[in-house]
Amino acid sequence: EDKVVQSPLSLVVHEGDTVTLNCSYEVTNFRSLLWYKQEKKAPTFLFMLTSSGIEKKSGRLSSILDKKELSSILNITATQTGDSAIYLCAVTGGFKTIFGAGTRLFVKA
Amino acid sequence: EPEVTQTPSHQVTQMGQEVILRCVPISNHLYFYWYRQILGQKVEFLVSFYNNEISEKSEIFDDQFSVERPDGSNFTLKIRSTKLEDSAMYFCASIPLASGRPYEQYFGPGTRLTVT
Numbered sequence: 002e003d004k005v006v007q008s009p010l011s012l013v014v015h016e017g018d019t020v021t022l023n024c025s026y027e028v029t030n031f032r033s034l035l036w037y038k039q040e041k042k043a044p045t046f047l048f049m050l051t052s053s054g055i056e057k058k059s060g061r062l063s064s065i066l067d068k069k070e071l072s073s074i075l076n077i078t079a080t081q082t083g084d085s086a087i088y089l090c091a092v093t094g095g096f097k098t099i100f101g102a103g104t105r106l107f108v109k110a
Numbered sequence: 111e112p113e114v115t116q117t118p119s120h121q122v123t124q125m126g127q128e129v130i131l132r133c134v135p136i137s138n139h140l141y142f143y144w145y146r147q148i149l150g151q152k153v154e155f156l157v158s159f160y161n162n163e164i165s166e167k168s169e170i171f172d173d174q175f176s177v178e179r180p181d182g183s184n185f186t187l188k189i190r191s192t193k194l195e196d197s198a199m200y201f202c203a204s205i206p207l208a209s210g211r212p213y214e215q216y217f218g219p220g221t222r223l224t225v226t
Contacts, residue, residue, distance in 0.1 A: 035214060043201055043217040044153065082178065089153065096166035098215065100153040 003028045005092050007101035014080055015109050022075040022104045022105030034066055034073050037089040039103065044089055049073070080108045111134045114218035122224045126191050131221045133185045133202030142185045142203045144177065146170070146198040149163050153201070159185065165197060192225045199223075 005026045014020055026034065033051045037044035041057045050066035050073060057064050061080075066073045077084055087103040115134045122147050123129050135142055144156040148150055158165040159177050176188045187205075203215040 037217075042199070043219050046214045046216070049214045077158075089152070096160075097155045097168065098145075098157045099155060102152040 002103040003092075003094060003097075003099045005099045006102035007088075007090050007092055007104050009104060010102065011105040011107070013107045013109065016081060018080050018081060018108075019076065019078045020106065022077075022106070023072065024074070024089075024101055025070075025072040026090075026099070027071060028090045028094035028099055028103075030094075030095040031068070032093040035091045035093070035098075036064055036073070036075050037091065038084075039087045039089055058103050077106075080106075082108050082110050084108050114202055114204055114216050116200075116218035116221050118221060119219065119222070120222045122226060123192055125194060125225055129189050129192055129201050131187045131189075131223070131224060133187070133203075133218055134183050135185055135202065135204035136206070136216055137183070139204035139216070141165075142154050142177075142179075143203040144187045145203065147201065147220075148195075148198045150165045156187070189223075192223075194225050197223060197225045 008023045033049050035049050036047040038047055048064045053068040061078045064075045085108045087105050089103045090101040091098050103110055114136055117132045120130055142159045145153050147153045151218055155168050157167040157171045157177055161180055178186050197226045199220045201220045202218040204214055205213040
């Protein structure tokens with residue numbers, strides 16, 4: 002059965018800390034791994050990763066995929082209170098997308 | 111910037127009633143998805159749709175569910191006889207091409223369905 006597992010499930014940090022969120026997957030016909038940020042409603046897109054070892058970067062966020070280990074990490078440096086959200090990892094296999102349960106990040110001022 | 115829209119934003123219905131959730135994908139997008147998210151739980155894939163056909167569906171997407179693209183813009187999810195456990199946020203998403211190449215999915219704002 003296809004599955005996506007994220008860890009930790011929740012995390013509380015102070016502003017300025019660096020965090021690393023983990024995602025591991027077992028999905029047949031892998032096409033891509035996506036990271037989303039979910040605050041109040043719909044997930045908003047952060048990154049899409051298809052190739053191993055190539056880091057994607059956007060401001061303080063970065064992500065990398067390891068297809069050998071079937072995993073990905075999302076790093077957030079110099080966290081801010083506005084980073085507080087649920088971070089979702091999703092893997093597209095075939096014509097479906099499987100989401101992990103998410104990591105709930107809370108950044109304290 | 112073009113975006114996926116969904117209506118209504120919130121629908122309350124009684125158990126056993128039929129509901130239709132509507133989505134307008136981004137205009138040049140060809141591949142569509144429906145997801146649901148029960149409160150406090152993870153986003154679950156329901157169905158993917160291309161060229162007026164279902165491409166893939168999950169075990170959640172049983173005979174009570176159907177999808178349709180009734181015209182060139184709308185994409186609908188119908189639940190024939192709602193159950194209490196259908197209460198969830200339903201998200202529509204779309205991608206630009208249907209070639210199977212990986213693309214980020216653009217999510218709509220969601221419809222919150224409450225079944226009483």
